[in-house]
Amino acid sequence: xxxxxxxxHLANGISLGSLYALIAIGxxxxxxxxxxxxxxxxxxxxxxxxxxxxxxxxxxIPWWLVFxxxxxxxxxxxxxxxKIAYKPLRDAPRITVLISAIGASFFLQNFGIVVFxxxxxxxxxxxxxxxxxNLGGVSINIITFIIPTITIILLIALTYFINKTxxxxxxxxxxxxxxxxxxxxxxxxxxxxxxxxIGSFLAAVGGVMWGTKYPQLLPLMGAMPGxxxxxxxxxxxxxxxxxxxxxxxxxxxxxxxxxxxxxxxTGYRDAFAFVLLIIILLVKPTGLLGEKTTEKV
Amino acid sequence: xxxxxxxxxxxxxxxxxxxxGCGNSATEETGGDTELESSEETGGDTASGSSDVIKIGVxxxxxxxxxxxxxxxxxxxxxxxxxxxxxxxxxxxxxIVDNKSDKVEAANAVSRLIEKEGVSAIIGSYGSSxxxxxxxxxxxxxxxxxxxxxxxxxxxxxxxYYFRVCFIDPFQGTVMANYAVNELGxxxxxxxxxxxxxxxxxxxxxxxDAFVELTGNEDAILETSSYNTGDQDFTAQITxxxxxxxxxxxxxxxxxxxxxxxxxxxxxxxxxPILGGDTWESPEFLSIGxxxxxxxxxxxxFTAEAPVTELSEEFLNQYxxxxxxxxxxxxxxxYDAYMVIMDAIERANSAEPQxxxxxxxxxxxxxxxxxxxxxxxxxxxxxxxxxxxxxxxxFVYLTTVDPN
Numbered sequence: 001x002x003x004x005x006x007x008x009h010l011a012n013g014i015s016l017g018s019l020y021a022l023i024a025i026g027x028x029x030x031x032x033x034x035x036x037x038x039x040x041x042x043x044x045x046x047x048x049x050x051x052x053x054x055x056x057x058x059x060x061i062p063w064w065l066v067f068x069x070x071x072x073x074x075x076x077x078x079x080x081x082x083k084i085a086y087k088p089l090r091d092a093p094r095i096t097v098l099i100s101a102i103g104a105s106f107f108l109q110n111f112g113i114v115v116f117x118x119x120x121x122x123x124x125x126x127x128x129x130x131x132x133x134n135l136g137g138v139s140i141n142i143i144t145f146i147i148p149t150i151t152i153i154l155l156i157a158l159t160y161f162i163n164k165t166x167x168x169x170x171x172x173x174x175x176x177x178x179x180x181x182x183x184x185x186x187x188x189x190x191x192x193x194x195x196x197x198i199g200s201f202l203a204a205v206g207g208v209m210w211g212t213k214y215p216q217l218l219p220l221m222g223a224m225p226g227x228x229x230x231x232x233x234x235x236x237x238x239x240x241x242x243x244x245x246x247x248x249x250x251x252x253x254x255x256x257x258x259x260x261x262x263x264x265x266t267g268y269r270d271a272f273a274f275v276l277l278i279i280i281l282l283v284k285p286t287g288l289l290g291e292k293t294t295e296k297v
Numbered sequence: 298x299x300x301x302x303x304x305x306x307x308x309x310x311x312x313x314x315x316x317x318g319c320g321n322s323a324t325e326e327t328g329g330d331t332e333l334e335s336s337e338e339t340g341g342d343t344a345s346g347s348s349d350v351i352k353i354g355v356x357x358x359x360x361x362x363x364x365x366x367x368x369x370x371x372x373x374x375x376x377x378x379x380x381x382x383x384x385x386x387x388x389x390x391x392x393i394v395d396n397k398s399d400k401v402e403a404a405n406a407v408s409r410l411i412e413k414e415g416v417s418a419i420i421g422s423y424g425s426s427x428x429x430x431x432x433x434x435x436x437x438x439x440x441x442x443x444x445x446x447x448x449x450x451x452x453x454x455x456x457x458y459y460f461r462v463c464f465i466d467p468f469q470g471t472v473m474a475n476y477a478v479n480e481l482g483x484x485x486x487x488x489x490x491x492x493x494x495x496x497x498x499x500x501x502x503x504x505x506d507a508f509v510e511l512t513g514n515e516d517a518i519l520e521t522s523s524y525n526t527g528d529q530d531f532t533a534q535i536t537x538x539x540x541x542x543x544x545x546x547x548x549x550x551x552x553x554x555x556x557x558x559x560x561x562x563x564x565x566x567x568x569x570p571i572l573g574g575d576t577w578e579s580p581e582f583l584s585i586g587x588x589x590x591x592x593x594x595x596x597x598x599f600t601a602e603a604p605v606t607e608l609s610e611e612f613l614n615q616y617x618x619x620x621x622x623x624x625x626x627x628x629x630x631x632y633d634a635y636m637v638i639m640d641a642i643e644r645a646n647s648a649e650p651q652x653x654x655x656x657x658x659x660x661x662x663x664x665x666x667x668x669x670x671x672x673x674x675x676x677x678x679x680x681x682x683x684x685x686x687x688x689x690x691x692f693v694y695l696t697t698v699d700p701n
Contacts, residue, residue, distance in 0.1 A: 005539075225387070
């Protein structure tokens with residue numbers, strides 16, 4: 001393999017990894033604060049893609065505004081989902097909520113099939129985002145640069161929000177203890193709603209970026225990325241936002257390099273993610289950047 | 298420790314859901330939906346087994362990665378049913394079941410058609426793997442099936458109950474290898490195949506065989522790269538292929554994956570000609586691929602631009618009237634599959650599955666929309682292939698290749 005090819009592989013891996021990272025951030029944030037694995041995250045991601053599709057195809061709103069509006073709207077749908085599927089189970093055992101999340105995921109997928117139809121839709125990529133640039137022999141679509149940039153910006157913004165603002169502080173308090181947080185005068189329902197809104201908003205941004213890079217929308221498109229990003233979040237240490245980004249990059253780069261160096265193992269590409277997950281859980285269950293939590297016995 | 302076990306358990310669940318195909322486990326829930334659809338087709342309360350209705354089962358992908366192909370085929374079948382709603386003085390009813398582009402669902406769909414609906418014959422399916430999943434079931438239950446566009450030879454091989462109205466991949470692969478060598482002057486080639494689709498793997502194999510023979514070079518295939526159905530990122534495979542610098546890339550597979558693949562190849566600055574097979578003929582291939590698929594060449598079954606029989610014109614006009622657009626190969630094959638079964642029922646003078654099967658096997662020079670259909674000893678049709686190219690966002694007819 002020549003150096004040029006390796007650079008091309010590297011660029012491809014970083015681009016895929018940053019997409020995973022983008023979706024994993026929302027996943028990990030919801031888990032970090034609510035201790036709930038939101039399996040419907042991947043399907044919220046799908047909704048974000050479809051809403052953008054309809055926004056661009058059937059309204060005359062400029063594309064960048066559609067991108068923002070669709071993400072906000074998807075955030076609101078995520079909020080609604082929490083009210084319907086998770087809030088009534090606030091005091092139920094954690095496994096019940098988990099099952100409810102899986103149910104919500106199936107519901108959204110089939111809702112997608114009924115409403116959007118089973119045939120794939122072509123995501124309308126704005127021309128500005130669909131340009132190919134050549135950097136010293138490596139040819140890259142500019143979306144490849146845009147996605148990591150957005151991922152990093154959102155990462156910084158979110159870290160700031162959680163660590164420096166009052167709402168962020170309330171979120172952190174909530175992640176420690178519901179009851180105590182409530183006693184301290186924190187409106188638990190409001191904070192959870194905000195968490196879900198942000199998580200779903202991030203999923204939608206991921207969906208829009210995914211559509212721009214892989215312009216094919218299918219009602220089941222969220223299933224695989226959803227699982228992969230969950231894995232990315234676990235690798236980095238679920239609940240840790242920086243870890244999710246790291247996990248996303250490891251997964252993306254790993255997948256591309258697996259195909260690059262072991263081309264006869266391509267069929268095991270998805271399995272690679274799971275093997276990585278199992279290794280992490282066996283060797284370092286808290287993830288690469290996760291902090292050790294002491295469990296009450 | 299407890300938490301670790303919990304997470305491991307979760308992983309196990311995830312892996313199981315992955316193995317069973319996440320599409321599959323997820324779409325299981327839509328059973329109610331398809332039920333609804335088929336009961337609509339059957340008029341809801343038609344007494345099953347009623348002697349004045351002949352039921353023809355249809356299993357096609359209406360959802361999932363092959364949805365476009367299934368839908369186009371069903372359009373053709375419905376048109377044929379409207380054109381010829383009666384046979385032997387009995388009403389013909391088509392029962393449509395969605396196989397969700399999934400092998401397990403395809404087998405379930407066919408079982409349901411046979412056991413619950415009691416159909417006399419079956420049409421389907423788009424996708425060789427889906428048809429092959431149904432093969433053993435139709436054989437065991439002795440109900441004949443006619444495939445519209447599954448081109449893998451194994452669909453009908455050693456199965457007396459499976460027939461098809463399209464050509465098979467040994468021919469299609471040779472046609473494209475000929476095109477690559479004679480028209481493009483290619484001396485070397487690379488393959489990018491979908492290892493989960495029998496269609497893709499089979500067609501690639503026949504292309505390779507023919508290409509090696511034509512060039513007389515054992516090492517003419519520089520690279521064979523693989524991916525799975527549902528993959529969206531092909532950049533690594535493309536980079537691998539490009540590093541070998543082939544004259545042509547052959548990449549048969551689902552229209553959606555291939556459109557993405559070609560877009561990513563063009564984004565990486567690769568202008569090597571890319572060739573494919575009949576599955577590419579779908580509007581989604583053009584809309585997803587956009588400018589990237591310009592100049593792409595593939596083989597298919599039928600073109601509205603060069604009607605072959607007297608029935609072709611008739612079919613094209615009826616199709617235009619009903620759907621207000623030009624017909625595609627899959628609609629035409631769906632139409633022909635239905636008509637071939639009607640012809641067999643007429644000749645057998647019976648709607649018994651066994652009688653239909655015997656009559657089907659004797660089909661000779663039946664005039665269909667896609668050509669004259671003669672079913673050989675395997676139950677395959679021997680027909681011409683059409684080569685098309687994408688020009689200005691449309692499929693343009695290039696030439697017709699006759700079987701020798």
